Amino acid sequence: MQRSTKIVATLGPASSSPEVLARLIAAGVDVVRLNFSHGAAADHRQRVALLRQTVSKVGRTVGVMVDLQGPKIRVGKFAAGKVALKPGDGFILDASSAPGDAGRVGLDYPDLIDDLSPGNVLLLDDGRIVLEVVGIIDREVRCRVRIGGTLSNNKGINKQGGGLSAPALTQKDMEDIRTAAELNCDFVAVSFPKSGADMRLARELLRAAGSDALLVAKIERVEAIAALEDILHASDAIMVARGDLAVEVGDAAVPALQKKLIRAAREHNKVVITATQMMESMISSPVPTRAEVSDVANAVLDGTDAVMLSAETAAGEYPVETVEAMARICLEAEKSQEIGLDHHFLDRVFTRIDQSIAMAALFTAYHLKVKAIASLTQSGSTALWMSRIHCGVPIFALTPEIRSRYRMSLYRDVYPLLMRYIGHDRDDLLREAEHILIEAGAVEPGDTIVLTIGEPIGTPGGTNTMKIVRVGENTAPPRHESI
Numbered sequence: 001m002q003r004s005t006k007i008v009a010t011l012g013p014a015s016s017s018p019e020v021l022a023r024l025i026a027a028g029v030d031v032v033r034l035n036f037s038h039g040a041a042a043d044h045r046q047r048v049a050l051l052r053q054t055v056s057k058v059g060r061t062v063g064v065m066v067d068l069q070g071p072k073i074r075v076g077k078f079a080a081g082k083v084a085l086k087p088g089d090g091f092i093l094d095a096s097s098a099p100g101d102a103g104r105v106g107l108d109y110p111d112l113i114d115d116l117s118p119g120n121v122l123l124l125d126d127g128r129i130v131l132e133v134v135g136i137i138d139r140e141v142r143c144r145v146r147i148g149g150t151l152s153n154n155k156g157i158n159k160q161g162g163g164l165s166a167p168a169l170t171q172k173d174m175e176d177i178r179t180a181a182e183l184n185c186d187f188v189a190v191s192f193p194k195s196g197a198d199m200r201l202a203r204e205l206l207r208a209a210g211s212d213a214l215l216v217a218k219i220e221r222v223e224a225i226a227a228l229e230d231i232l233h234a235s236d237a238i239m240v241a242r243g244d245l246a247v248e249v250g251d252a253a254v255p256a257l258q259k260k261l262i263r264a265a266r267e268h269n270k271v272v273i274t275a276t277q278m279m280e281s282m283i284s285s286p287v288p289t290r291a292e293v294s295d296v297a298n299a300v301l302d303g304t305d306a307v308m309l310s311a312e313t314a315a316g317e318y319p320v321e322t323v324e325a326m327a328r329i330c331l332e333a334e335k336s337q338e339i340g341l342d343h344h345f346l347d348r349v350f351t352r353i354d355q356s357i358a359m360a361a362l363f364t365a366y367h368l369k370v371k372a373i374a375s376l377t378q379s380g381s382t383a384l385w386m387s388r389i390h391c392g393v394p395i396f397a398l399t400p401e402i403r404s405r406y407r408m409s410l411y412r413d414v415y416p417l418l419m420r421y422i423g424h425d426r427d428d429l430l431r432e433a434e435h436i437l438i439e440a441g442a443v444e445p446g447d448t449i450v451l452t453i454g455e456p457i458g459t460p461g462g463t464n465t466m467k468i469v470r471v472g473e474n475t476a477p478p479r480h481e482s483i
Helices: 018-027 041-058 110-115 171-182 196-208 222-226 228-234 242-249 251-267 290-302 319-335 353-368 381-387 402-410 426-439
Strands: 006-010 031-035 063-067 082-085 090-094 104-106 121-124 129-137 140-147 149-152 157-159 187-190 214-219 237-241 271-275 306-309 372-376 395-399 414-418 448-453 465-470
Touching (some): 006 319, 018 319, 031 041, 157 242, 171 187, 171 196, 187 196, 196 214, 214 228, 290 319, 353 372, 353 448, 395 402, 426 465
Parallel strands (some): 271 306
Antiparallel strands (some): 090 140, 121 129, 448 465
């Protein structure tokens, strides 16, 4: 059984050797993430080069995602590296660059002071430390400690309920977008967008740098929830970034928000990734907790396209075992997923030809119980349409476009394959498609498949034809034209 849900794994010190990277790919990684919050551009270039060498040897399709740091607001450094804060203590945040102490510390984003007023609650270090703002005097934010603990260098700050004015794209992000274009990455994730305008600016900068990568909006601000419709229209995918989102909206609100975000993404024909602490215990344990197993399984049952690993594979002790465990959980959850296709077609109006063909292919595949759907596609858009509704039949997307092949590495239920034929003969094209599917082990002679294609052959344009094909009826071998 093939796994429908895709796995995104973050590369880092624990996963950057040729041996570990090869094992991660063998374990089932579909997309690698480069976290630009850590490491230099040279480190990321080296990892991408190693990845491409590795996948070329094994023939796997593994996409590359660059994750921009965004305006992560942090405290500065302490003279002693850390301080202990007790409930009831006074503590000051200010614009000073001097090392902090038990009574105060500077901010890496001094404009935070303008966003605060007495009564605001600040959550530091992912909510482990809670401060209440009691006053602002002479550019000093005077706070009272509600929940204490150890506060160390460069820990993040969130404002409960949101409302921070920091722009989604910093100067560092703009430079990193150029690096992402140089790396020829397939996806760029934008941290802390507040509106569709943030995503449109990112796309403009990305295109100016010469990249056509797909854009992922990380939903981690309160403002992003209110602007979800706008953000979805301006993006190609969203990420349910549960860490900072939980700090801003409260951890109890996140499970319902996760379901809402996944549902909204699928309804808008967008890809969705579920992320943050999915297998956190496996940073130091060879097995996941039962709660983590349930968390991953529930994301799969919610309909997420992909589940993501962060520190587990970047810095953990068991990166390969974590991917293997996640793959097992996804497969098991997919077995119990209900398939109720017909209600998706009730009261629906399809205005695009390619969407109509995609829906017809799903309906036919489901009711005929065919072995596979074969989507012959240039851009991958028809495969994306089909992947939004689960019909229980795998979708093999055959494309001559290298870029489209790697973009589809993130689509649930879709297995991208490279097509060599670029001629204009319809029969040759169909023979080539059957040959590729048989070679990939997807079908056998005699199997019935549903095939979608755009005609006339070789003419740019959307998918407009569906065929029901019995594999092996075209027995002549395919004729290849040089590429």
